[in-house]
Amino acid sequence: MKPELTRQQYLDLYYFMRLNRAVEDTMVKLFRQNKIVGGLYSSLGQEAISVGTAYALEKKDWLAPMIRNIGALLVKGVPPRDIFTQHMAKYTSPTLGKDGTSHFGDLENLHIVSPISMLGDLIPVMTGVAMAGRYLGQKIVAMTWIGDGGSSTGVFHEGLNFAAVQKAPFVLILENNQWAYSTPVKRQVPIENLADRAKAYGVASYIVDGNDVVAVYQTAKEAVDRARAGEGPVLIEAKSMRMRGHAQHDPAEYVPKEMFEYWKQRDPIEQYERFLLGKKLLDAAGKKEMDNKIAALLEKDRDFAEASPMPPPELAEQGVYCTGDDCHKVAAKWARDTAEVTPPKSSVAAVWRVRGFGEGKGSGGKNAPIHFGDTAAASEELANHEAKLAPKIPAKTVANGGKSPAKSAAVHASNSGAKKSSKAVAGKARR
Amino acid sequence: MPETKTFSSTNGAASAGNPVTFLEAIKQAMYEEMERDPAVVLLGEDVGVYGGAFKTSEGLLERFGWERVIDTPISESAIIGAACGMSYLGLRPIAEMQFIDFIACCFNQLTNFVAKGHYLWGAPAPMVVRGPSGGGVHGGPFHSANPEMYFVHTPGLKVVYPSTPYDAKGLLKSAIRDNNPVLFFEHKYLYRRIKEELPAGDYTVPLGKAIVRREGKHLTIVSYAAMMHTSLEAADALAKEGIAAEVIDLRTLQPLDEETILQSVRKTNKCLVVHEDTKTGGIAGEIAAILCEKAFGELDGPLVRVTALDTPVPYAPTLEEYFLPNAKKVFTAAKELARY
Numbered sequence: 001m002k003p004e005l006t007r008q009q010y011l012d013l014y015y016f017m018r019l020n021r022a023v024e025d026t027m028v029k030l031f032r033q034n035k036i037v038g039g040l041y042s043s044l045g046q047e048a049i050s051v052g053t054a055y056a057l058e059k060k061d062w063l064a065p066m067i068r069n070i071g072a073l074l075v076k077g078v079p080p081r082d083i084f085t086q087h088m089a090k091y092t093s094p095t096l097g098k099d100g101t102s103h104f105g106d107l108e109n110l111h112i113v114s115p116i117s118m119l120g121d122l123i124p125v126m127t128g129v130a131m132a133g134r135y136l137g138q139k140i141v142a143m144t145w146i147g148d149g150g151s152s153t154g155v156f157h158e159g160l161n162f163a164a165v166q167k168a169p170f171v172l173i174l175e176n177n178q179w180a181y182s183t184p185v186k187r188q189v190p191i192e193n194l195a196d197r198a199k200a201y202g203v204a205s206y207i208v209d210g211n212d213v214v215a216v217y218q219t220a221k222e223a224v225d226r227a228r229a230g231e232g233p234v235l236i237e238a239k240s241m242r243m244r245g246h247a248q249h250d251p252a253e254y255v256p257k258e259m260f261e262y263w264k265q266r267d268p269i270e271q272y273e274r275f276l277l278g279k280k281l282l283d284a285a286g287k288k289e290m291d292n293k294i295a296a297l298l299e300k301d302r303d304f305a306e307a308s309p310m311p312p313p314e315l316a317e318q319g320v321y322c323t324g325d326d327c328h329k330v331a332a333k334w335a336r337d338t339a340e341v342t343p344p345k346s347s348v349a350a351v352w353r354v355r356g357f358g359e360g361k362g363s364g365g366k367n368a369p370i371h372f373g374d375t376a377a378a379s380e381e382l383a384n385h386e387a388k389l390a391p392k393i394p395a396k397t398v399a400n401g402g403k404s405p406a407k408s409a410a411v412h413a414s415n416s417g418a419k420k421s422s423k424a425v426a427g428k429a430r431r
Numbered sequence: 432m433p434e435t436k437t438f439s440s441t442n443g444a445a446s447a448g449n450p451v452t453f454l455e456a457i458k459q460a461m462y463e464e465m466e467r468d469p470a471v472v473l474l475g476e477d478v479g480v481y482g483g484a485f486k487t488s489e490g491l492l493e494r495f496g497w498e499r500v501i502d503t504p505i506s507e508s509a510i511i512g513a514a515c516g517m518s519y520l521g522l523r524p525i526a527e528m529q530f531i532d533f534i535a536c537c538f539n540q541l542t543n544f545v546a547k548g549h550y551l552w553g554a555p556a557p558m559v560v561r562g563p564s565g566g567g568v569h570g571g572p573f574h575s576a577n578p579e580m581y582f583v584h585t586p587g588l589k590v591v592y593p594s595t596p597y598d599a600k601g602l603l604k605s606a607i608r609d610n611n612p613v614l615f616f617e618h619k620y621l622y623r624r625i626k627e628e629l630p631a632g633d634y635t636v637p638l639g640k641a642i643v644r645r646e647g648k649h650l651t652i653v654s655y656a657a658m659m660h661t662s663l664e665a666a667d668a669l670a671k672e673g674i675a676a677e678v679i680d681l682r683t684l685q686p687l688d689e690e691t692i693l694q695s696v697r698k699t700n701k702c703l704v705v706h707e708d709t710k711t712g713g714i715a716g717e718i719a720a721i722l723c724e725k726a727f728g729e730l731d732g733p734l735v736r737v738t739a740l741d742t743p744v745p746y747a748p749t750l751e752e753y754f755l756p757n758a759k760k761v762f763t764a765a766k767e768l769a770r771y
Contacts, residue, residue, distance in 0.1 A: 125513070
């Protein structure tokens with residue numbers, strides 16, 4: 001069932017998409033003035049995805065953005081000044097200038113995990129966040145984003161599979177913007193819908209028009225609700241178009257002009273604005289008011305960022321390690337009784353047991369099925385031709401003994417053989 | 432199985448009774464930490480039902496249940512990534528690599544994501560990555576590695592590599608309680624060959640502190656893990672020749688306890704480093720540089736290295752024994768050095 005939106009929710013989605021675009025427009029200006037230290041990545045044309053998906057999360061939920069998810073950060077509560085200072089490498093930025101772009105997080109309040117440039121890594125990380133949240137009884141959902149390009153990484157598959165087998169409350173947004181840098185999606189994968197990949201992992205999936213913010217939000221809300229209810233992870237493929245190059249330096253001449261033209265007609269903000277005006281959820285005065293609000297906020301935050309200092313050089317050698325509780329106090333926030341995960345309540349009966357396994361007692365090596373270390377030393381081997389000719393059967397067959405009479409006889413035979421050879425090397429083989 | 436050697440580093444401290452293996456010490460550390468703190472969880476391949484490939488987690492699933500002892504798919508990047516994500520919510524996960532060789536599969540996750548988090552965005556990741564390492568057991572090129580130096584070279588990670596059951600237990604407890612990602616190497620040659628009586632109660636061994644295993648005045652042998660025992664064996668033989676070797680066990684490689692090394696070398700004026708890791712880029716080179724920077728005037732001889740060859744670990748016993756350092760090689764090199 002598609003959730004109905006309140007008037008406020010409709011307007012929120014509009015506000016955050018507008019804010020997202022305005023923040024990025026401001027940064028393009030800063031970039032042209034050489035005030036941005038590194039690269040600048042645009043989410044132009046994809047704002048509905050960042051905003052619509054993150055808007056489906058609750059405050060306690062966790063997200064990890066990608067490079068083009070400034071909109072998601074704004075929805076989660078990050079002020080534009082953090083985005084500006086990050087890009088300008090200022091001391092006042094969340095990373096104090098140690099990293100740029102959307103690469104920052106907040107474990108304490110906003111529940112944001114910082115992304116890194118190696119795509120896909122966040123998928124198992126957010127799976128772990130989801131599992132920990134469930135373990136602590138917090139009823140949270142973890143969300144991250146990946147592109148069509150990033151969905152080809154190995155860790156995408158490792159992470160999604162692990163999330164699936166764990167039924168983790170995790171939602172993965174696959175933004176298909178049709179280009180991985182200069183490589184079109186059809187040269188990356190031979191399938192039409194990237195969401196199909198979810199089926200292989202037993203993960204529920206949706207495909208949504210990534211330029212329709214209401215559809216994106218409704219789909220994400222359904223996915224988040226499902227995940228929170230314990231039904232396992234969900235993948236949403238949001239189809240859209242990257243309307244700029246990979247980053248500011250890239251004019252994207254490899255993209256056919258007609259393609260840009262087609263998608264320009266489907267700009268998510270203009271489309272949504274027409275929808276809101278038609279539904280009378282917004283009027284000219286309301287729009288003007290929002291324009292002014294955004295302009296004032298960005299001017300203030302931009303001024304703050306520009307006036308901020310660069311970090312002191314010595315900062316470069318600080319903070320590699322957490323120095324203890326005075327540095328960061330690590331404490332799990334339990335939302336369930338810890339007795340549930342503490343013995344005796346946590347203890348389970350070993351119903352899977354194969355004889356000799358899972359006794360809960362030290363085996364002292366006796367039952368251990370690994371044969372490493374039980375072989376004779378080379379010097380011994382060379383000295384003792386007889387021992388060398390004896391059949392070598394790995395000790396691990398011992399643990400599986402008793403399958404069939406014939407096999408078990410062989411195992412017994414090898415057992416006594418192994419004993420002999422280990423006696424032969426007793427006291428040797430120490431390097 | 433070769434004879435088990437009994438080791439004592441507790442110097443008569445109250446003992447729990449029977450001496451235990453290195454492997455048992457690891458298990459005790461995990462068990463006791465999981466008892467102590469419900470935030471401690473274990474995940475890895477076959478750690479649950481099977482109790483771990485080497486039985487280091489035997490019985491933990493039965494005691495602590497499915498939520499805390501998690502069998503994973505064969506996905507090392509997912510194991511490390513998930514452990515890191517868990518640590519962000521205040522858990523203290525222990526991630527097991529079935530063999531430490533497989534840590535290469537999650538190199539990116541560890542070095543780019545886990546290691547850099549605190550420096551870049553102030554995110555502590557209190558997690559331990561542990562697993563069986565090292566050779567000498569004819570495990571072949573993919574089950575015998577000593578990949579510690581990749582990680583010693585990665586700012587943000589701590590690297591621990593103990594040599595005795597007492598240290599293994601005490602250091603693993605410290606690693607679990609540390610707020611940083613700690614890589615904990617367990618030399619599988621030692622798993623069942625070394626036994627030691629352990630104190631009855633809770634104890635820890637601090638990270639970043641080396642220990643002098645044997646005092647001597649003629650030269651210093653710096654080593655760690657299985658090679659520490661090789662070095663002690665060589666020191667016994669050297670003593671018979673009238674050479675008193677001081678043996679230092681590094682225990683932690685990152686942070687490195689420079690002070691203990693410098694103190695000893697200032698006394699003996701000669702230093703030999705023994706490690707099972709390959710020669711080029713091994714910790715011996717780093718120690719040589721530290722001595723050159725900080726004790727150059729006090730050296731009476733060159734820094735000597737006895738290490739594995741710069742090759743992959745070969746499988747055949749003849750090849751592997753040629754590849755590895757042994758007491759004889761250490762003895763020969765030390766005797767040569769003592770002549771300076």
